Amino acid sequence: MNTPTATRLQAADASVTVLSNTAFVTDWARRYFGPWWNAFEVPAGSVGAGPLVTADVDATSYTDLAALLAAVPHSETAYAKARLLLARDSTGTITAVSPDEQLAYRSEQLGGQVTICAHAPEPVALAAARIAREMIRAALLRDGWTLLHASAAVRDGRALLTFGDKGAGKTTTALLMASRGAQLLANDRVFIKYVSTELRVLPWPSAAAIGLGLLDALGLYEVVRDRLRAGEQLHPTQHQDVTDALLAGNREPLWEPGGKRERKVQVFPDQFADWFGMELATSGRAAALLFPRIDPTAAPARINGERSLHEGDFMSGATEDRYPDHFGLAHGIDGGGSDLARADVANRLAALPHHQVVLGHDVSANADFLTKISESL
Known part of the structure; x- marks a missing residue:
């Protein structure tokens, strides 16, 4: 036994x-x-x-x-x-x-x-x-926390929260900052609550989805391929086509039938530290909001824009279609938190600095630019 x-x-x-x-x-x-x-x-x-x-x-x-x-x-x-x-x-x-x-x-x-x-x-x-x-x-x-659809990186306890629709650069931003000494708190969503005098942020553990192109641009492609060839494994939710592509040295993006959704590398949380040398954060204090967009021809820079926090930046029961509450765990609370909690967090986030930025395809320049922003918080 x-x-x-x-x-x-x-x-x-x-x-x-x-x-x-x-x-x-x-x-x-x-x-x-x-x-x-x-x-x-x-x-x-x-x-x-x-x-x-x-x-x-x-x-x-x-x-x-x-x-x-x-x-x-x-x-x-x-x-x-x-x-x-x-x-x-x-x-x-x-x-x-x-x-x-x-x-x-x-x-x-x-x-x-x-x-x-x-x-x-x-x-x-x-x-x-x-x-x-x-x-x-x-x-x-x-207990009054709510969930944001955002990535987050923490430097000296201060968290930079990155928002945007699919492809805006949330994961890219968090990983670039983590590659330059910040701690990775989340690549897709975070818990947040006003506690005492600050907005506290907690991670949402999950396997991180990283496209083959982004993995290559970050200089991590060879690390992952060598680990796989040595017999180590990524998260089992990863599609076999992605594993095959990595082993074969294919760096081009892979798409599901129909071409609407990219098949990505699925990284265990512990592999950020063990494979990539990135430190994970257990919490942080929300210090600023970042709204990036990707322009392959642009140099990284601050830009004028009207993007601010909106309802779609909060997770909700409607966004949790893969894991509905069939087992009675939530006791009737929406999957993203109460309306009161969301409203309180939205009001307090609105008072923090907002940075609208454009990122290009020069990874080193992007990382330098984002590091300066995080160090200035």
């Missing part, structure tokens, strides 16, 4: 413990959340009360839950791009099965206790990380 192991995640006042009969699952949680959410090992026998994800590799438990669900009325929906069969009983317990992934879920105590089981360790680890992250998110939103 495997010895149970446990990992605890902590973000501000929110915490969740991941408990498993397989060390692969808890090791995965520490790797995925790492310093961003203060993931650390705890004795499995001292887990105690509090939010808990129990994630076991257990084929028998999966079969039992699948049989239980099949015997009661249930609905069919989707979660994490997979088919999900779902039932709720009179006590509020939610049972769900993803037959294609051979994953089963059971959510009890109003989403405070979630059990996951499957035949293989990797699907359990992925599912446990998703659920644990959603439990932390729900706790933070209930």
Whole structure:
């Protein structure tokens, strides 16, 4: 019998413990959340009360839950791009099965206790990380935090938040600053709340999506290819075409059928430090807002513009189509926080310096330019 192991995640006042009969699952949680959410090992026998994800590799438990669900009325929906069969009983317990992934879920105590089981360790680890992250998110939103659709880099505790639509340069900006000594806090979204006298910012852990062209421009392409050729792996959500392209030395962007969405490299959070030498930030103080646009022919510069924070810069339930709250974790709170929290943050962000900039394709010049802005905050 495997010895149970446990990992605890902590973000501000929110915490969740991941408990498993397989060390692969808890090791995965520490790797995925790492310093961003203060993931650390705890004795499995001292887990105690509090939010808990129990994630076991257990084929028998999966079969039992699948049989239980099949015997009661249930609905069919989707979660994490997979088919999900779902039932709720009179006590509020939610049972769900993803037959294609051979994953089963059971959510009890109003989403405070979630059990996951499957035949293989990797699907359990992925599912446990998703659920644990959603439990932390729900706790933070209930505590008055809200979620911004922004990247962030931190220098001396001061966070520069970068906003923009797809392709505007959010990820580019954060990685360029991290390559010049700033700490990377997030490449796509951040938690934010006014605490005491400042706007505090927390990371949203996730695999970072980096296009092949950007990876090459940042001088990181060879690092990734060499690691892959040595047998190391990127995040499993990465499309096989991207892995094949890296191994073959192809640096051109890859597109999904139809050409509307780029297939990108999916980087584990810990790989920013281990592979790229970039330090991760656990928090920061919002100091300024940046609104970039990319012009391949331009030199980096400040520009005049009317772009400011708007409703689309806040995450919401409508933007969370991949992970709807099927397991009753959010207790009715919108996926991006309350209207009151969003309004308060928007008003306070409006008072911070706003920088409208254009970035070209000279990576070194862009990095120098952004570093000067961050150092001036």
